[in-house]
Amino acid sequence: MRFAHRHLLGIEQLSPHDITAILDLAEKYVELNRQSAKHADVLAGLTQINMFFENSTRTQASFELAGKRLGADVMNMAMQASSIKKGETLIDTAMTLNAMHPDLLVVRHPHSGAVDLLAQKVNCAVLNAGDGRHEHPTQALLDALTIRRAKGRLHRLNIAICGDIAHSRVARSNLILLGKMENRIRLIGPPTLVPGQFAEFGAEVYDDMREGLRDVDVVMMLRLQKERMDGGFIPSEREYYHRHGLDGEKLKLAKPDAIVMHPGPMNRGVEIDGTLADDINRSVIQEQVEMGVAVRMAAMELLAHNLREAA
């Protein structure tokens, strides 16, 4: 299998074929991860550096675990606490990194486009672990794998993405990926959080959640990104929950076998009812976390394969 990309910066650059290839390979790692001996050695001898310019526990842990299970030497750099506070620019950081000769660089940054910028300046393969409100490709891939396993296919599904679309890189990456795989996408949320221009991406936009959820196969909830809001997008959390939070009653409008997803971490009682999130018959939220590790292993294997070929 040829994966014709040096980096994984976004879903935008991937073809449907690329996406399918990553998901197929990830299936193999789902099996591996469920065994007691979880080791593979495809990254043996390679150095993986996780650079997080923004706080993250889950994504960082997932990448770390993925790298370790594939045999890479993994190092975490908590950048929000370090040199950028001392005035070092992103380019300086890239130069410093080049001198350390990493092979895989996993980057999260609070600004859109910052990971692209870094990728232009470093000599290794870069994986985007989320940049500003731009893209979060591995999240979209793990969501796709979760959907494919639950629904048996990844096309011609009605998928609702609900909540804070404006501030969400997860929503952008999912919108692009699910669109490429020819699904019907609905974006549901208050108009302050779902700006009109998203209709231009070929999605249907709904303010009314009850109307939007009708007959969907997948309900994807998003976290209300309180930290990215500079004031006044919604009147209050309780009104948001009432109108746009997912509860059992609203979910009844979706197809009876519709699955519920959330990228985590959840604000229970704000965007999703706690009991519903824990309902193993509807919620695949735990499965999403599991698929995350597998998808990241697959993506890193493909990029590492290219690295070794180039060497």
Added chain:
Amino acid sequence: MSDILFTNARLIDPEAGTDAIGWLNVSDGRIVARGDGAQGPDAPDAERIDCGGKCLAPGIVDIGVKVCEPGERHKESYKSAGLAAAAGGVTTIITRPDTAPVIDTPETLEFVTRRAQADTPVNVLPMAALTKGREGREMTEIGFLLDAGAVAFTDCDHVVTNTKVFSRALTYARSCGALVIAHPQEPGLSNGAAATSGKFAALRGLASVSPMAERMGLDRDIALLEMTGAKYHADQITTARALPALERAKRNGLDITAGTSIHHLTLNELDVADYRTFFKVKPPLRSEDDRQAVIEAVHTGLIDTISSMHTPQDEESKRLPFEEAASGAVALETLLPAALRLYHAEQLDLPTLFRAMALNPAKRLGLASGRLSEGAPADLVLFDPDVPFVLDRFTLKSKSQNTPFDGQRMQGRVLATYVGGTPVYRRD
């Protein structure tokens, strides 16, 4: 001073709107005679310059050039800006006061004037801030600053949000006969924005501003002009939505003119592509529909002037994630070649371009330049509109080389620039 006779020149006359072969006689730094036909009269004492059928036009008068003295001389000095201007056919630069410190007292203005005279081959006319520190709280000493040589008053890209402060400053400026240049924008909407709202900004995940913010800012300023009767120029009109309001204000007899930037005329939001920060300007690049509407407004004369909005930024301020990177682009040297794109695209003819780049800005500032009429200063640019080249930003004379046109194919080059009849630039 010696006489010069330009012969066999394609004279671009923005006043008459003509573009025809003729001759032009310069004496003592002024245009003294001109006529049709390639050869011209016998003038034994004059230096004869055969223009070879190339274009001779009034030198560009560029409102809103940032020279980074005082404060950030490493980005652009009077010397480097002067060389860049001369190489770009810009014979008069109208400098911005958004330096560090802000040019808001007669003393800092005099410093600037002194530096400019010492180091610059082209005419430099400074603008001063409208409010102290460009903070929008107290007006500057408009009277003293006028006496010291300020040609206009502007807080540049800072909007005076307090309407009471702004209306008083406008009223006071009117009593002094001073021109106020403002940045029409509703800052509540535009603060923090790095792109124009739309599909592209949404796809790139960039904080964006609706084009409506420009119209809201312009509408507010027009209302204040009705109140105060001041002499007003909008620095950059870049959206289709703002044009009807501008048209109405002019029709109602307000003393209002408007400019736009060369970047908004020749680039659109999609040029940002993969977060290319050299394309980050303020206001942000607009949609293609807006660009076309603005070109049409220059054509009809609704938009009066075209500026370079020359804004030098060093590499460090641009090599950052898009939202953190500084705004602005250098353009003194690329203004004319970029403007010629509109000529080659058959959207604007040369007299119309020079009306917007030379005649109108000069008229608005009460200068005698910007035209080819007898008695006007011999500020001239000789250029070949057709010669193709690929721009290499490292050949620019500015200290900062943040141009969005790097690596792009351009057509048209300056051959020589004259200020007051003296050659200040000649292309080898």
